Amino acid sequence: METFLKFGYLLLPEAIIIGSIVLLMLLDLFIPAKRSRRFFGWLALLAGLGASVALIWVWIIWKTHLDGRPIQYFDSAYLFDAVSLILKLFILLSLIFVFLLSLGNKQNSTGNSYQAEYYYLMLVALLGAWVLVSSADLITLFVGLELLSLASYILVGIRKEDQNAVEAAWKYVVLGGVASAFILYGMSFLYGMTGNTNLMEIYNSLQLSVQPEAILYIYLSFFLMLFGFGFKISAAPFHTWVADVYQGTTSAMAAFLATITKVAIFGFIVRLLLLSYLPLFYRNNWNHYLEWALMGIAILSMIVGNVLALRQTEAKRLMAYSGIAQIGYILVPLTLITLTQGMLFFRVTFFYFFAYILMVAGAFAVISQVTAQAGTGEIRAFAGLYRRNPLLAFAMSIFLISLAGFPLTAGFIGKFFLLTNAFMTKKGILLGVVMILTTILSYFYYFRFVRQMYFRQPDQPERIAIPWTLRIAITISLVGTIALALLPQLLLQLLQSLGL
Amino acid sequence: MTGEFFAFFILAICAIGGAVFMIHFDRVMHMALSLAFTFFAIAGLFFLLDAEFVAVIQILIYAGAVSILMLFGIMLTKHQEKEQTFTRTKLHQWLSFLFALGFLAILMSVIYLAPFTLPAGDQSLYSVNKLAEQLFKSGYVLPFELTSLLLLVALIGSIILAKKEEKE
Numbered sequence: 330m331e332t333f334l335k336f337g338y339l340l341l342p343e344a345i346i347i348g349s350i351v352l353l354m355l356l357d358l359f360i361p362a363k364r365s366r367r368f369f370g371w372l373a374l375l376a377g378l379g380a381s382v383a384l385i386w387v388w389i390i391w392k393t394h395l396d397g398r399p400i401q402y403f404d405s406a407y408l409f410d411a412v413s414l415i416l417k418l419f420i421l422l423s424l425i426f427v428f429l430l431s432l433g434n435k436q437n438s439t440g441n442s443y444q445a446e447y448y449y450l451m452l453v454a455l456l457g458a459w460v461l462v463s464s465a466d467l468i469t470l471f472v473g474l475e476l477l478s479l480a481s482y483i484l485v486g487i488r489k490e491d492q493n494a495v496e497a498a499w500k501y502v503v504l505g506g507v508a509s510a511f512i513l514y515g516m517s518f519l520y521g522m523t524g525n526t527n528l529m530e531i532y533n534s535l536q537l538s539v540q541p542e543a544i545l546y547i548y549l550s551f552f553l554m555l556f557g558f559g560f561k562i563s564a565a566p567f568h569t570w571v572a573d574v575y576q577g578t579t580s581a582m583a584a585f586l587a588t589i590t591k592v593a594i595f596g597f598i599v600r601l602l603l604l605s606y607l608p609l610f611y612r613n614n615w616n617h618y619l620e621w622a623l624m625g626i627a628i629l630s631m632i633v634g635n636v637l638a639l640r641q642t643e644a645k646r647l648m649a650y651s652g653i654a655q656i657g658y659i660l661v662p663l664t665l666i667t668l669t670q671g672m673l674f675f676r677v678t679f680f681y682f683f684a685y686i687l688m689v690a691g692a693f694a695v696i697s698q699v700t701a702q703a704g705t706g707e708i709r710a711f712a713g714l715y716r717r718n719p720l721l722a723f724a725m726s727i728f729l730i731s732l733a734g735f736p737l738t739a740g741f742i743g744k745f746f747l748l749t750n751a752f753m754t755k756k757g758i759l760l761g762v763v764m765i766l767t768t769i770l771s772y773f774y775y776f777r778f779v780r781q782m783y784f785r786q787p788d789q790p791e792r793i794a795i796p797w798t799l800r801i802a803i804t805i806s807l808v809g810t811i812a813l814a815l816l817p818q819l820l821l822q823l824l825q826s827l828g829l
Numbered sequence: 830m831t832g833e834f835f836a837f838f839i840l841a842i843c844a845i846g847g848a849v850f851m852i853h854f855d856r857v858m859h860m861a862l863s864l865a866f867t868f869f870a871i872a873g874l875f876f877l878l879d880a881e882f883v884a885v886i887q888i889l890i891y892a893g894a895v896s897i898l899m900l901f902g903i904m905l906t907k908h909q910e911k912e913q914t915f916t917r918t919k920l921h922q923w924l925s926f927l928f929a930l931g932f933l934a935i936l937m938s939v940i941y942l943a944p945f946t947l948p949a950g951d952q953s954l955y956s957v958n959k960l961a962e963q964l965f966k967s968g969y970v971l972p973f974e975l976t977s978l979l980l981l982v983a984l985i986g987s988i989i990l991a992k993k994e995e996k997e
Contacts, residue, residue: 347978354985404968446989453982460975472972476979483986489994498990527968545943549936 336400339391339409342383342417343459349376350452357445366444373448374428377455381421388414397828405527406466411827413463415679416596419686420458423588424451426690426802430581430697433799443487450487451585454480458589462596465604467516467526470597474512477593478505478561481586485578497577504570508560515553518546519605528604536608548615551606555622562594564626564660565633568653572641575649576706580697583645587652587693588686595682599663603671610667620756623664628763630657635767638774643706644696647774648689651732654771655685658744661751661760668754675829677746680820684731684739684813691806692728694799695721702793711778713787721793722782724807731810733775734768739813744768837877843870857903865896879952882960 353372360366391397391409399410428451457476464470482505486498520526522543523534535547559567575583610616634654641647659681662674698721703710715722731740748764751757795803813820847867854860868891875884964973 350978403971406968406971442994443989446985450982450985453978456978464971466968466972468969469972469975472975472979476975476982479979479982479986483982483989486990489990542943545939549939 332400333402336395336402336409339387339400340402341387342380342421343456345376345380345383346452346456346459349373349379350449350456353445353449353452357449369445369448370428370432373452374425374432376452377421377425377428381418381425384414384418384421401465404466405529406469407460407464409463411829412596412599412675413459415824415827415829416462416592417459419592419679419682420455420462420589423585423592423686423690424455426588426686426694426806427451427581427585429798429802430584430690430694431579433581433694433697433796433802447484447487450480450484454484454585454589458593461593462600465528465600467520467528470600471509471513471516474561474594474597475509477590478509481505481590484582484585485574488579491577493577495577497574500570501574504560508557508567510557511553511560512557515550515557518550518553522546522550528600531605532608535605544612544615547609548619551609551619552622554601555626558594558598559626562591562598562656563649563653564656565629565653566626568630568633571653572637572646572649575645575652576643580645580693580700583648584690584693587648587689591652591656592682592686595659595678599678602663602666607667616667620664620667623660624756624760627657627660627664627760630654630660631763631767632657635770635774638771641774642708644700644708644710644778645706647708648692648696651771651774652689654767655689655732657767658747658764659685661747661757661764664760665751665754665757668756669750672753673746673750676821676824677750679824679829680746680813680817681743683820684743684810687806687809687813688728688731688738688740691724691803691810692732694802694806695725695728698793698795698799703788708777708781709785709788711781712785714782714793717787717789717791718793718795721795721803724803725782726779727807727810729775729778731814733772737811737814739810739817742814742817833877837874840870840873840877843867844874858900861896861899861903864899865892868892868896880955882957 349372353369353376356372357366357369391400391414397411399408401408428448431447431451454477457473457478457480460473461470461477464473482498482502485501486494488494519531523531525531525534556567558564560570563571575586578586606619610619630653634650634652634657638647638650638654641650659678662669662677666674699714700706700710711725714725727738731738734740734744744764748761751761751764844867847863847865847870850863851860851867854863868887872884872887872892875881875887963969
């Protein structure tokens with residue numbers, strides 16, 4: 330409690346988010362039912378911007394006054410350290426993109442009903458994601474996970490009049506519930522064998538005092554949690570729900586699931602592996618199985634995601650499968666963490682995640698506008714985009730070649746870092762080769778968009794107009810994608826200065 | 830064959846039986862009742878483990894509130910009494926069955942390969958007072974507070990999703 334009183338000001342961003350959630354809920358109650366609630370989006374965006382200012386202020390204070398050392402609140406149930414700070418920034422940035430997308434056009438959010446709920450539930454999901462990336466206690470982690478998951482279930486199903494959205498929400502809630510149950514079951518074994526919910530204490534007892542017969546339960550808990558996280562982060566072979574959910578929901582919500590959820594769950598996996606399960610990887614007889622399980626998930630995600638994406642004709646489904654493949658790429662350094670001794674792990678992964686957020690948010694921004702105007706989600710909605718709006722076609726091409734990992738884009742540099750990290754070890758060569766081969770495979774479907782945009786005649790000749798909020802989102806992600814490719818050292822130096 | 834073992838056996842059969850019937854019954858009402866039966870049996874298991882507080886909570890919340898709420902919900906809404914037909918393929922059913930069986934086999938083999946040899950802890954250490962102390966004086970304040978937000982979100986979400994739209 331003392332640390333909370335002393336360093337509580339570092340949690341100002343969280344306080345701003347909680348405060349805005351409560352304020353927006355109360356405001357929703359006191360405004361007459363007939364009034365439009367469109368402006369809630371602006372208020373939520375304002376809250377997000379306020380929180381980002383606070384986050385940067387907190388960062389500077391932490392760096393200058395506290396020498397950037399990790400701070401633990403509530404018996405180290407909640408951490409403030411470099412990893413949580415960076416992931417919180419990523420999540421907040423993604424949320425601001427999602428808000429811009431939602432404000433862009435009506436089809437993107439909820440139509441006219443439930444505008445207020447839509448926006449404050451997004452803030453609740455943000456809070457859950459933040460808790461997920463910054464806590465070091467099983468119970469707090471689970472509450473954070475459920476905050477994020479519950480809010481996302483509701484947000485997917487909030488457009489009740491749309492049959493597809495209802496189906497997507499139903500699938501998401503059932504499979505998400507099963508995944509949560511698996512995670513909880515795994516946690517119960519971990520707690521039962523170590524007698525602690527704190528990740529660092531679990532690390533200690535796994536290293537020192539676990540009974541030899543109890544170690545089997547620890548492995549069981551590891552695999553149970555792996556299943557659960559596989560579902561939540563949408564890695565193969567637990568990916569079956571992803572495409573249906575993305576297709577059924579709006580582009581803004583799909584961008585939300587592709588960025589915020591994945592970043593938060595990834596932060597959770599990293600914490601759990603590095604703070605708790607790491608001693609298991611140094612035990613002789615079983616470490617190969619654990620490594621192969623992780624590597625298998627990464628390899629399968631890359632192959633399954635890219636192969637299934639080849640057959641898709643629906644833009645959001647295609648993005649869903651491409652997202653599975655991207656998760657496969659991102660998991661590569663994590664699976665090799667014991668072999669590379671964690672060298673450059675955070676720098677490489679966080680760089681790719683930043684590039685990933687920018688290009689995915691940008692791509693969904695373009696997709697949302699183009700499909701909304703065409704009235705269809707098929708890729709042929711992009712036919713002749715070059716004639717209808719050259720700049721938009723150019724932006725989309727940049728995002729796509731970045732996703733495909735072509736030079737002169739952030740995606741290329743990021744993938745290059747991932748590959749060098751993989752080739753540092755013998756086992757990683759296999760992963761690196763799979764990554765290169767599947768990347769080549771992915772050119773086929775990313776260039777299907779490009780072919781439509783440049784070489785097909787448009788169905789409707791009129792120009793595509795873009796609302797200015799979407800224009801801001803696309804500009805930011807476009808500039809970011811190119812700037813990150815030209816000046817990658819800026820981000821790397823920033824990460825280095827945080828000791829990552 | 831101690832009395833405890835006997836009681837455990839009966840309660841376990843009740844719990845599993847209730848769950849199996851809950852899946853197998855055709856009518857929603859019967860499903861809810863057999864689920865309540867399972868909840869009661871689990872409360873009994875908690876009593877056997879000297880976890881009186883959890884047992885009472887289990888009866889109050891699950892067997893009491895949740896089951897009653899479900900029954901009210903079923904009685905107050907219209908629902909089809911007729912049997913629903915599922916369109917599942919045989920292959921799908923077999924695959925699901927195999928996966929469930931494999932999972933059970935793994936769990937059982939772990940339990941048999943690694944028996945608990947440690948003696949049971951002293952139960953007097955785990956009183957309700959201690960529970961409250963743990964909850965409010967240590968690191969669990971934060972998840973406790975966040976849970977209130979979680980419940981609020983669940984409440985709002987269920988209202989949004991279940992509310993009937995008025996026609997304009």
